[in-house]
Amino acid sequence: xxxxxxxxxxxxxxxxxxxxxxxxxxxxxxxxxxxxxxxxxxxxxxxxxxxxxxxxxxxxxxxxxxxxxxxxxxxxxxxxxxxxxxxxxxxxxxxxxxxxxxxxxxxxxxxxxxxxxxxxxxxxxxxxxxxxxxxxxxxxxxxxxxxxxxxxxxxxxxxxxxxxxxxxxxxxxxxxxxxxxxxxxxxxxxxxxxxxxxxxxxxxxxxxxxxxxxxxxxxxxxxxxxxxxxxxxxxxxxxxxxxxxxxxxxxxxxxxxxxxxxxxxxxxxxxxxxxxxxxxxxxxxxxxxxxxxxxxxxxxxxxxxx
Amino acid sequence: xxxxxxxxxxxxxxxxxxxxxxxxxxxxxxxxxxxxxxxxxxxxxxxxxxxxxxxxxxxxxxxxxxxxxxxxxxxxxxxxxxxxxxxxxxxxxxxxxxxxxxxxxxxxxxxxxxxxxxxxxxxxxxxxxxxxxxxxxxxxxxxxxxxxxxxxxxxxxxxxxxxxxxxxxxxxxxxxxxxxxxxxxxxxxxxxxxxxxxxxxxxxxxxxxxxxxxxxxxxxxxxxxxxxxxxxxxxxxxxxxxxxxxxxxxxxxxxxxxxxxxxxxxxxxxxxxxxxxxxxxxxxxxxxxxxxxxxxxxxxxxxxxxxxxxxxxxxxxxxxxxxxxxxxxxxxxxxxxxxxxxxxxxxxxxxxxxxxxxxxxxxxxxxxxxxxxxxxxxxxxxxxxxxxxxxxxxxxxxxx
Numbered sequence: 257x258x259x260x261x262x263x264x265x266x267x268x269x270x271x272x273x274x275x276x277x278x279x280x281x282x283x284x285x286x287x288x289x290x291x292x293x294x295x296x297x298x299x300x301x302x303x304x305x306x307x308x309x310x311x312x313x314x315x316x317x318x319x320x321x322x323x324x325x326x327x328x329x330x331x332x333x334x335x336x337x338x339x340x341x342x343x344x345x346x347x348x349x350x351x352x353x354x355x356x357x358x359x360x361x362x363x364x365x366x367x368x369x370x371x372x373x374x375x376x377x378x379x380x381x382x383x384x385x386x387x388x389x390x391x392x393x394x395x396x397x398x399x400x401x402x403x404x405x406x407x408x409x410x411x412x413x414x415x416x417x418x419x420x421x422x423x424x425x426x427x428x429x430x431x432x433x434x435x436x437x438x439x440x441x442x443x444x445x446x447x448x449x450x451x452x453x454x455x456x457x458x459x460x461x462x463x464x465x466x467x468x469x470x471x472x473x474x475x476x477x478x479x480x481x482x483x484x485x486x487x488x489x490x491x492x493x494x495x496x497x498x499x500x501x502x503x504x505x506x507x508x509x510x511x512x513x514x515x516x517x518x519x520x521x522x523x524x525x526x527x528x529x530x531x532x533x534x535x536x537x538x539x540x541x542x543x544x545x546x547x548x549x550x551x552x553x554x555x556x557x558x559x560x561x562x
Numbered sequence: 563x564x565x566x567x568x569x570x571x572x573x574x575x576x577x578x579x580x581x582x583x584x585x586x587x588x589x590x591x592x593x594x595x596x597x598x599x600x601x602x603x604x605x606x607x608x609x610x611x612x613x614x615x616x617x618x619x620x621x622x623x624x625x626x627x628x629x630x631x632x633x634x635x636x637x638x639x640x641x642x643x644x645x646x647x648x649x650x651x652x653x654x655x656x657x658x659x660x661x662x663x664x665x666x667x668x669x670x671x672x673x674x675x676x677x678x679x680x681x682x683x684x685x686x687x688x689x690x691x692x693x694x695x696x697x698x699x700x701x702x703x704x705x706x707x708x709x710x711x712x713x714x715x716x717x718x719x720x721x722x723x724x725x726x727x728x729x730x731x732x733x734x735x736x737x738x739x740x741x742x743x744x745x746x747x748x749x750x751x752x753x754x755x756x757x758x759x760x761x762x763x764x765x766x767x768x769x770x771x772x773x774x775x776x777x778x779x780x781x782x783x784x785x786x787x788x789x790x791x792x793x794x795x796x797x798x799x800x801x802x803x804x805x806x807x808x809x810x811x812x813x814x815x816x817x818x819x820x821x822x823x824x825x826x827x828x829x830x831x832x833x834x835x836x837x838x839x840x841x842x843x844x845x846x847x848x849x850x851x852x853x854x855x856x857x858x859x860x861x862x863x864x865x866x867x868x869x870x871x872x873x874x875x876x877x878x879x880x881x882x883x884x885x886x887x888x889x890x891x892x893x894x895x896x897x898x899x900x901x902x903x904x905x906x907x908x909x910x911x912x913x914x915x916x917x918x919x920x921x922x923x924x925x926x927x928x929x930x931x932x933x934x935x936x937x938x939x940x941x942x943x944x945x946x947x948x949x950x951x952x953x954x955x956x957x958x959x960x961x962x
Contacts, residue, residue: 439674444663
C-alpha cells in the first residue's frame with residue numbers, strides 16, 4: 257500500500273491558511289470578541305436578582321406557562337447561590353453569539369439548498385462531515401488560526417451547531433405543500449413573494465425547531481470551548497476536572513443544566529411547541545392556525561435527525 | 563378566447579430531449595425510452611369567450627396537464643397556447659406573471675388555501691400580488707366572499723371551515739381578481755356528493771351572471787354534463803372527442819368514450835330531440851274518416867296524429883273514434899279528434915317525460931315552439947337510450 261501522508265497534507269494546508277489569511281483571522285477574532293463582549297454586557301448588565309426577573313418575564317411571555325417559569329426561576333436562583341452567575345452569563349453570551357452566527361449562515365444556506373439540488377448534493381455530505389468529525393480535531397486548527405481564548409471555542413461551536421439550521425430550514429421549505437406554492441404562482445406571485453409569503457411562514461415551525469437544535473448543540477459545546485480558554489462555565493468545569501475538584505465540577509455541571517433547560521424550553525416555545533394556552537392569556541389566533549397547518553416541530557426534528 | 567395548438571408535454575425530460583422525442587414517429591414510446599412520461603400529446607382546442615369548457619378523462623389522461631399548460635404551471639414541451647391571440651409560450655416571466663394575475667383565476671382540487679392567512683386574506687391574495695391597497699383589496703375580497711356565500715367568515719382561518727366552505731374560499735380567491743378566465747382543476751372532487759351539487763349550482767349561478775371563460779377539469783361525467791357547454795374527452799394524453807355533452811352521450815366517438823359514458827345518468831342528459839323519430843302516420847284534418855281508417859288498418863296502428871294544413875298539431879284520432887265518425891257519416895276528421903296525447907318540448911330531458919310513455923295510443927309527442935308536430939318518442943326508443951349498449955339503440959325500430 258502506498259504510504260499516503262494525509263495528515264502531513266492536512267497540516268500543510270492549515271499552515272498555508274495560517275500564513276496567507278492571517279489578516280482575515282485577526283479581523284474575525286477582533287470582531288467576534290467584541291460581539292461576545294457586547295452580548296455579555298447585555299446579559300450581565302443587571303445584578304443577578306433583577307436579571308432573574310427579566311429572564312422570568314421573557315420565559316413567561318414566550319412559554320405562557322407559570323409552573324415552568326417558576327421552575328426556571330428556581331434554577332437561576334440556585335445558579336446565583338452557587339456563585340456561578342457571571343460564568344453562566346458568559347456561557348449564555350457565547351451560546352447566543354454562536355447561535356446567531358450559525359443561523360445567519362445556516363438559514364440562507366438551507367433556503368438555497370431547498371431550491372437547488374446541486375447545492376443540496378454538496379451541502380449534505382458537508383453537514384455530515386461537520387457533525388461527525390470529532391470536535392477536538394478541528395479545535396486545534398481553530399486555536400492556530402484564532403489564538404487561545406473565547407473565539408476559537410466559538411468558531412468550533414458554530415461549525416458543530418450550524419447543521420440543524422441548514423437541514424431543518426431546507427426540510428421545512430421542501431415539505432410545504434407544492435399545491436399551496438402553485439396557488440401563489442398561479443396568482444402571479446414571483447419567486448421572492450412565494451418564498452416570503454408562503455414558504456417561509458409555512459416552514460416556520462420546522463425552522464424554529466432548527467433554531468432550538470442549534471441552541472442546544474451550541475450549549476453542549478460550552479465545556480469543550482473551555483478547553484481552549486473559553487471563559488464561563490466551560491472554564492470552571494475544565495479547571496475543576498483538572499484539579500480533581502469534584503464539588504466544583506458538579507456545581508458547574510448543574511449550572512449548565514439550568515441554562516440548558518431555560519434555553520430549550522424558551523426556544524421550543526418560540527416555535528410553537530410546548531406553549532401553554534391558559535385561559536388568562538389573550539388569544540392570538542393567528543399562531544394557532546399556523547400550528548395546526550403544518551408538520552409539528554417534533555416531527556420535523558425526527559426527520560432531520562436522519 | 564383560448565386556443566391550444568399542438569400542445570404536448572413530456573414530463574421528466576430536458577427541453578431538448580423532449581423536443582427530440584416528440585419529433586419521432588412514436589412520441590409516447592420515444593419519451594418513455596428517454597426516461598420521461600408523455601402527459602399530453604398534440605392537444606388542440608379552441609375555447610370561446612364566455613364558454614364553460616369541460617376537460618374530462620380518467621386520472622392520467624392528461625386533463626390536468628392541459629389545464630396547467632394554460633397558465634404555464636406546466637410548461638408545454640411544444641405547441642402554442644394563445645390567450646386572446648397572444649402566444650404565452652416563451653413570453654418573459656414578468657409578462658407571464660402579469661397574465662396570471664390579471665387574466666386567470668385558478669381553483670385547485672385540494673383547495674390550496676394559505677393556512678397561515680385568514681379567509682379574507684386568502685381571498686385578497688391575487689389583489690395583494692397586484693399591489694392594490696389594503697382597504698381596497700379587502701373590500702373586493704369581501705364582496706367575492708359574499709358572492710360565494712361566506713358572509714361574515716372573513717376572519718376565520720381555513721382549518722376552521724368545512725371542505726365545502728374551504729372550496730368556496732378557493733373560488734372567492736379566484737373571483738376577487740375578476741379574471742376573464744377561470745381555471746378549475748377538479749375543484750369539487752374532494753367534496754362529498756351533496757356539497758358537490760351545491761357547489762355546482764353555485765358555479766352555474768355565478769357563470770350565468772359573469773359569463774366567464776371557464777376551463778373545468780373533472781373525471782365525473784355527470785358533473786361534466788351538468789355544467790359544461792362543451793366537453794373535451796381525453797385519453798392517454800390525447801383528445802378523443804370534443805362536443806356538447808348530449809352529443810358525446812348520444813354519439814360516442816369510440817369504445818373508450820362509450821365505456822366512459824356508460825355510467826352517465828342518461829335520463830337527465832338526453833332530450834326529446836335526441837330520441838325523436840318522425841311520426842309514421844299523420845292525417846290532414848280534411849281527410850275522409852273512411853280512408854283514414856283504412857290507412858290506420860294498413861299501418862297496423864291504433865291511433866294517429868291529425869294536423870292542420872299548416873302542420874300544426876290538432877290532436878289524435880283512434881280507430882274507435884274513426885269508426886264512430888264513419889258510422890255517423892262525417893265528411894272530415896274534425897269531429898273525431900281527441901286530446902289523448904302527451905306533448906313535450908324538444909329540449910325536455912327524458913327523465914321528465916319517461917313516465918308518460920305508453921299511456922296513450924300514440925307515443926310521447928314532441929311539439930316545437932310553434933305548436934307544430936316535430937315527431938314522436940316511442941317507448942322502445944326511451945328504453946334503449948337508457949341502456950348503455952349503443953347497438954340496441956341503433957336497432958330499435960319505431961312503432962307508432
